Each structure stands twice: as C-alpha cells, then as structure tokens.
Amino acid sequence: MSLVRFAYRDGRQDVGVLDGDAVTPLGVGSFAELLHWSLDDIRTAYEYPAGFVTARDAVRLLPPVDGRMxxxxxxxxxxxxxxxxxxxxxxxxxxxxxxxxxxxxxxxxxxxxxxxxxxxxxxxxxxxxxxxxxxxxxxxxxxxxxxxxxxxxxxxxxxxxxxxxxxxxxxxxxxxxxxxxxxxxxxxxxxxxxxxxxxxxxxxxxxxxxxxxxxxxxxxxxxxxxxxxxxxxxxxxxxxxxxxxxxxxxxxxxxxxxxxxxxxxxxxxxxxxxxxxxxxxxxxx
Ligand code: DO4
Ligand code: MG
Structure with missing residues (x-):
C-alpha cells in the first residue's frame, strides 16, 4: 500500500491510498494539503480512508509533488x-x-x-x-x-x-x-x-x-x-x-x-x- 496523487478522467485531482488495483481517495485534494497535516493525522486518514474506492485503471497517477512543494x-x-x-x-x-x-x-x-x-x-x-x-x-x-x-x-x-x-x-x-x-x-x-x-x-x-x-x-x-x-x-x-x-x-x-x-x-x-x-x-x- 502507498500514498498516491492522481487525476480522475474529468480532471479532478486527489490524494489516495493505492492498494493493489484499487485507489481510495482521501478527499484532501492535493499532496501539499496533506503535508500540512501531522504525521498522526496522515496515518489515521491512510488507515481509515473514507472515500469511495476507484479502480486504479480509472485514474492517472501524478507525481506526489504539487502546490508550493x-x-x-x-x-x-x-x-x-x-x-x-x-x-x-x-x-x-x-x-x-x-x-x-x-x-x-x-x-x-x-x-x-x-x-x-x-x-x-x-x-x-x-x-x-x-x-x-x-x-x-x-x-x-x-x-x-x-x-x-x-x-x-x-x-x-x-x-x-x-x-x-x-x-x-x-x-x-x-x-x-x-x-x-x-x-x-x-x-x-x-x-x-x-x-x-x-x-x-x-x-x-x-x-x-x-x-x-x-x-x-x-x-x-x-x-x-x-x-x-x-x-x-x-x-x-x-x-x-x-x-x-x-x-x-x-x-x-x-x-x-x-x-x-x-x-x-x-x-x-x-x-x-x-x-x-x-x-x-x-x-x-
Ligand atoms: O555534485 C553534484 C551533484 C551530485 C549529485 O546529484 C548526486 O550525487 O546525486
Ligand atoms: Mg543526484
């Protein structure tokens, strides 16, 4: 499992948890936003992602670097x-x-x-x-x-x-x-x-x-x-x-x-x- 930044086909972007063929979005929008969080909060979101699971093939992975990073x-x-x-x-x-x-x-x-x-x-x-x-x-x-x-x-x-x-x-x-x-x-x-x-x-x-x-x-x-x-x-x-x-x-x-x-x-x-x-x-x- 890993953290990934990705784009949906309609262009919207998010950060999610990649687990095999599935990506579960965190609803945070950008990697920069995620990196404003404490390590504990990132870990909690990673372990209990609340979004709807999407197929890996339905998104495009992006570099995990955005905003003012x-x-x-x-x-x-x-x-x-x-x-x-x-x-x-x-x-x-x-x-x-x-x-x-x-x-x-x-x-x-x-x-x-x-x-x-x-x-x-x-x-x-x-x-x-x-x-x-x-x-x-x-x-x-x-x-x-x-x-x-x-x-x-x-x-x-x-x-x-x-x-x-x-x-x-x-x-x-x-x-x-x-x-x-x-x-x-x-x-x-x-x-x-x-x-x-x-x-x-x-x-x-x-x-x-x-x-x-x-x-x-x-x-x-x-x-x-x-x-x-x-x-x-x-x-x-x-x-x-x-x-x-x-x-x-x-x-x-x-x-x-x-x-x-x-x-x-x-x-x-x-x-x-x-x-x-x-x-x-x-x-x-
Ligand atoms: O000294 C110049 C750059 C060195 C470097 O990029 C590296 O060792 O990876
Ligand atoms: Mg180098």
Whole structure:
C-alpha cells in the first residue's frame, strides 16, 4: 500500500491510498494539503480512508509533488557519485573529494513542483549538453512540520557536460524542463521503518534492448537520512512540505549518454518503480 496523487478522467485531482488495483481517495485534494497535516493525522486518514474506492485503471497517477512543494537533492553521498564526478570534472575535481567527507553535505534546490514529471512522462536531456545521465535516488517526503512522512523515487537527471565544465554551473546542469521525475508512490514511514538497506536498480533501454543496467543498495549511503534532513531544515522552512532526494548510487560510466527514445526504469525495493522515456531539448526535439 502507498500514498498516491492522481487525476480522475474529468480532471479532478486527489490524494489516495493505492492498494493493489484499487485507489481510495482521501478527499484532501492535493499532496501539499496533506503535508500540512501531522504525521498522526496522515496515518489515521491512510488507515481509515473514507472515500469511495476507484479502480486504479480509472485514474492517472501524478507525481506526489504539487502546490508550493519543492524538490531538494543531496549530492556526492555515495562513493560512485564522488568517483564519477571527479572523472568528469575539468576544473575542480577536489570539491567532490572534499564534500564527500565533510560534516556539511551538499544540498541543492532541484525543482519547483510545477516542473516535476511523473511516472510514464518524458524526462529531457538538454540540447546544449553532450553527456547526460539519469540519477536514481531514494527520496524522503517531509511534511510542513519537518516529519518524515514516507519515501519515494526521484530521477535527478543531470548534464555531465555542464557540471563537468565547472561546478558553478550546477543549477544549469540540474534544473531545467524535464530534468526531474518523482513518484509515483510514497510508501509511508510506518510501513517502511528501515530504508537503510533497500536495493536500487536502474535499466536503460534503447530500441527495445537494454544498453545499461546497474544495481546498488541504500546501505552504501555515506550519510544518514536524519543528517541530510537536519541540514535541509537548519535554516529553511517548507510550508507545503518538501521532497529530499538523497543522492545517486548509480552513474553510467563515461562516455555513456542518454539519448532521445531511451527509456529509463528505476526501481527501489519496497517502494516501487518509476519509468520515463527520454526526449532531447526543451521542446522534446
Ligand atoms: O555534485 C553534484 C551533484 C551530485 C549529485 O546529484 C548526486 O550525487 O546525486
Ligand atoms: Mg543526484
């Protein structure tokens, strides 16, 4: 069972509990509204949903990010990320070396809610970048009070060309139309009390055949989730809640790059899967 945001065929949206082939609406309207609630109230609504059950096939799942929710991300939290970034960096390989072991983690703004795409929707690689990769990440969903509500999947799509040229270009390498996919399921914290040893898998298909696949585990995360959350909340507030992506454990080795028509599938044990086709450029051309 999980929390999902969805749209009915007539366009109305809600948040509900997905249980097999059935979705039971909570009548809350948006994920942002749900994240105004306390963890206890969310749990009660989840365990005793009062709405009419709808077939999963009768709705379209949406990313669990809306309103003024934001997506933030952590970086260089797995050895693979540190190593691959030092290889691509033209100007400043040592910044990755230093941040991997620093007390303060790398945290960066990744996306406003309106820019996030959901399961099945196209992700994009920038037209002005030559080497681009998906980044499969475990993401923590926090309510307005900063409590962990649950876990989901984030694809932190990134331009290695632009970040590798100069780390100061990070926002351009990371924040652009089609650069962030999240969802579709949020598995509540009471259902997944220990997310520290979950298998993460990613495969990339081209023309129907696999061109890259890999697997890792959240046990390889170099920091605790609590530490990442604490740093995010140190000097900031998220009145509609926030999704914190915890860094990538898988990076396709150079010179691999995503291209138009590829399909990226990410799965995390106990959470679900997130699959997106790839387009090139802002307008998908
Ligand atoms: O240092 C740049 C970003 C790192 C990142 O996104 C990651 O490690 O997942
Ligand atoms: Mg990342």
């Amino acid at each position: 934001e997506v933030w991300a952590a970086g260089v939290t797995y050895k693979t990320s540190q190593t691959e970034r030092m290889k691509e960096s033209q100007a400043a390989a040592s910044v990755y070396d230093r941040v991997y072991d620093a007390v303060r983690p790398e945290l960066f703004f990744k996306s406003a809610a309106w820019r996030v795409v959901g399961d099945g929707e196209p992700i994009s690689v920038r037209a002005d970048s030559a080497v681009d990769v998906p980044e499969p990440e475990l993401a923590v969903v926090l309510n307005a009070g900063g409590d962990t509500v649950g876990y989901t999947i984030c694809n932190d799509v990134s331009s290695r060309t632009i970040e590798g040229d100069n780390p100061l270009y990070l926002p351009q390498a990371k924040i652009y139309l089609g650069g962030c996919a999240v969802g579709p399921a949020v598995v509540p914290v009471w259902q997944l009390p220990d997310p520290t040893d979950l298998a993460i898998r990613m495969s990339i298909h081209r023309g129907g055949a696999p061109v890259w696949s890999g697997a890792a585990s959240t046990s390889q995360l170099h920091r605790t989730l609590a530490d990442l959350v604490a740093h995010l909340l140190r000097a900031d507030a998220f009145p509609d809640g926030v999704v914190l992506s915890t860094g990538t454990c898988l990076v396709p080795e150079l010179p691999f790059t995503l291209d138009t028509g590829d399909v990226v599938a990410i799965s995390i044990d106990g959470i679900g899967s997130l699959t997106n086709p790839v387009v090139r450029g802002r307008d998908g051309v």
